[in-house]
Amino acid sequence: MRLIGLDPGLRNTGWGVIEMDGHALRHIADGTVHSDGDAPIATRLVQLYDGVLELIERWNPSEAAVEETFVNRNPESTLKLGLARGVVLLAPAKAGLLVSEYAPKRVKKSVVGTGSASKEQVQAMIATLLPGARIAGADAADALAVAVCHAHFIQARGAYGIEAGLATRKSAAGSNIQPGLQRAIAAALAREAGGAGS
Numbered sequence: 001m002r003l004i005g006l007d008p009g010l011r012n013t014g015w016g017v018i019e020m021d022g023h024a025l026r027h028i029a030d031g032t033v034h035s036d037g038d039a040p041i042a043t044r045l046v047q048l049y050d051g052v053l054e055l056i057e058r059w060n061p062s063e064a065a066v067e068e069t070f071v072n073r074n075p076e077s078t079l080k081l082g083l084a085r086g087v088v089l090l091a092p093a094k095a096g097l098l099v100s101e102y103a104p105k106r107v108k109k110s111v112v113g114t115g116s117a118s119k120e121q122v123q124a125m126i127a128t129l130l131p132g133a134r135i136a137g138a139d140a141a142d143a144l145a146v147a148v149c150h151a152h153f154i155q156a157r158g159a160y161g162i163e164a165g166l167a168t169r170k171s172a173a174g175s176n177i178q179p180g181l182q183r184a185i186a187a188a189l190a191r192e193a194g195g196a197g198s
Contacts, residue, residue, distance in 0.1 A: 001154065002028065004061040004092070005147025006052065007139050008069070008085040011037055013048055014139025017059045018130065020151045027133035029059060030140040041080070045087045052091035064092035065150035067142065068103045102149050107142075110149040 001021075007014035016030040033051035035044035056064075069085050072078040092099050105115035112125050123141045127133065129148055135141045 001063070002059065002061045003147045003150055003154075004055065004059060004064050004097075005143040005145065005150065006064060006066045006088050006092075007142040007146060008066065008081065008088040009139065010041075010044060010048070010080045010084040011035060012139050013052065013084065013088055014137070014141070014143035015052070015055055016135075016140055016144030016147050017055075017061060018144065018147045018151065020154065023155060025129055025148060025151055027130035027144070030133070030144055031136045032139050041083070045083060048084055049087045049091050052088055053095065056092055056095045056097070061092075061097065063098045063100070063150065063154070065100045065102060065146045066092075067107060067146045068101050070104060100150055100153070102146055107145050107149045110152050111145045 002017065002019050005016045005018070011034065013033040014030070015033060017028040019026040019028055033048055033055070035047040035051075037044075039047070066085065066089055069078070069081050072081065089099055089101075102110075108117040108122060109115040111117070111129070112121050117125075119138060119142075122145050123135070123138070126135065126141055126144050126148065130144065133144070135144065
């Protein structure tokens with residue numbers, strides 16, 4: 001299964017494509033979609049939308065994962081990031097992909113094992129999990145981390161027979177789970193699924 005991870009930003013939106021074969025992950029491509037900082041905001045949003053849609057058409061992923069927005073101290077920056085994120089969510093949804101969302105702490109916990117991991121730790125672990133990848137920069141590394149996080153949840157879905165919709169809702173909710181990779185994530189999702197059925 002091919003997955004695309006997206007790290008939204010108005011100026012730079014990172015993207016990363018990975019291939020998942022069972023528990024094996026393979027790097028396919030990564031990079032950044034740029035918008036023209038001198039252009040009107042509406043034009044920049046169109047540039048992001050077209051750029052992400054072009055990536056989806058080129059790499060043909062089965063599912064997409066998007067990092068949730070953090071609240072910036074600057075309200076204007078938060079608003080602009082929210083606009084960019086909306087466009088980045090819209091493009092894969094419009095293309096017919098299942099789109100999942102993950103909070104930054106959840107991505108770090110899935111990839112590194114702790115939600116307080118630094119960017120450097122995340123990048124180092126991504127390099128370990130995706131050997132041979134020549135990552136284009138910090139935004140692309142973050143996007144690959146989102147894709148890897150989503151891969152872990154897909155593996156959990158398969159291991160525990162959890163339906164995709166439930167996994168997506170739980171990932172978007174940002175609920176607490178134990179640190180670790182596939183096993184811990186799968187156990188947490190299984191507990192949540194059991195609770196939902198009671």
